[in-house]
Amino acid sequence: MLASTPPLFDDALDAPIREELAPGAGVLRGFALGDAEDLLAAIRRVAARSPFRNVITPGGRTMSVAMTNCGAAGWFSDRRGYRYTAIDPETGRPWPPIPALFMRLARGAAHEAGFRDYAPDVCLINRYEVGARLALHQDRDERDRRAPIVSVSLGLPATFLFGGFLRRDPQRRVPLAHGDVVVWGGPSRMRYHGVLPVRDGVHATTGVLRYNLTFRVAR
Ligand code: MD6
Ligand code: FE
Numbered sequence: 001m002l003a004s005t006p007p008l009f010d011d012a013l014d015a016p017i018r019e020e021l022a023p024g025a026g027v028l029r030g031f032a033l034g035d036a037e038d039l040l041a042a043i044r045r046v047a048a049r050s051p052f053r054n055v056i057t058p059g060g061r062t063m064s065v066a067m068t069n070c071g072a073a074g075w076f077s078d079r080r081g082y083r084y085t086a087i088d089p090e091t092g093r094p095w096p097p098i099p100a101l102f103m104r105l106a107r108g109a110a111h112e113a114g115f116r117d118y119a120p121d122v123c124l125i126n127r128y129e130v131g132a133r134l135a136l137h138q139d140r141d142e143r144d145r146r147a148p149i150v151s152v153s154l155g156l157p158a159t160f161l162f163g164g165f166l167r168r169d170p171q172r173r174v175p176l177a178h179g180d181v182v183v184w185g186g187p188s189r190m191r192y193h194g195v196l197p198v199r200d201g202v203h204a205t206t207g208v209l210r211y212n213l214t215f216r217v218a219r
Contacts, residue, residue: 018113021162021174024148024186031109032152033179035101036205039154042099043125043211046070049096050088052127058082064132065195070096071122073219075141082141084122084218098123105181106150106215113183115148120215128158128198128210136167136194139216147217148185154178154213155206156198163192178203 019027032039052066055077069075073084074095088095102123110118126134139149153176160182163171169192176182184191198210 021172021182022188022191025162025182025184025188025191026113027174027176028109028112028181028183029177030179031112031181032105032154035105036154036179038101039105039152039213040205040211042101043154043213046096046099046125049093050074050091052125053090064129065134066127066129066132068095068125068127069122070102070125071098071120071218073122075122075124075218084141102213102215105152106213109150109152109181109183110148110185113148113185115183115185118148118150118215118217120147120150120217122216122218124214124216126212126214128156128195128212130156130200130208131197132210133197134195136161136163136171136192138190138192139214140190142216142218144217145189146186148183148189150213150215151182151184152213153180153182154211155203156201156208156210158198158210158212159196161192161194161196163194165190165192167192178205 050068052068054062054066058081073086076085107118157177160174160176161171162174163169
């Protein structure tokens with residue numbers, strides 16, 4: 001676990017440098033860079049089967065972030081609440097399987113951060129247009145709240161808000177760029193976090209969009 005291992009100071013210049021955010025949480029800068037184009041192609045294939053949609057919160061607000069999922073279950077929300085479903089409510093069919101590349105990347109990143117044998121069963125895919133944001137929240141709908149979340153940023157940069165265990169705790173602002181991976185588990189798993197509104201810009205690969213993959217052990 002990140003919490004119990006000393007920091008690794010890699011000699012190799014091309015090795016990702018781990019930036020610890022808190023015990024159990026860290027950023028692997030550029031970890032997904034080499035796979036970025038293939039990841040985006042895989043996202044398009046998933047979205048061809050389970051399209052991006054802007055779900056409604058239980059409070060009745062439409063989320064600015066568009067979402068889809070792959071895996072044995074997917075995260076969904078409507079007026080009845082937040083939950084994981086085995087069937088995509090929009091298509092009536094199971095969510096597409098997690099692409100092999102996604103699994104390799106998620107396992108590799110978790111391993112790099114000290115979490116062995118990571119076996120996510122859900123990958124939530126978020127798509128941010130300019131101005132889209134994710135309000136401060138805890139990821140608390142998963143059964144296993146110790147297993148890490150692996151979070152992959154693609155496209156336009158964003159500012160990740162990284163807080164404490166209470167909503168009112170102060171937050172750090174963590175810039176996340178194309179290819180950065182955040183691993184988030186152990187004692188930090190229940191920290192509040194969010195994403196500031198994505199700023200205007202154009203990314204060479206994704207244009208005016210930011211994508212984020214978050215892998216979870218949900219069921
Ligand atoms: C995002 N990420 O970066 C949204 N949750 O687009 C999350 O909500 C998140 O990045 C838990 C752990 C890492 C994350
Ligand atoms: Fe989250």
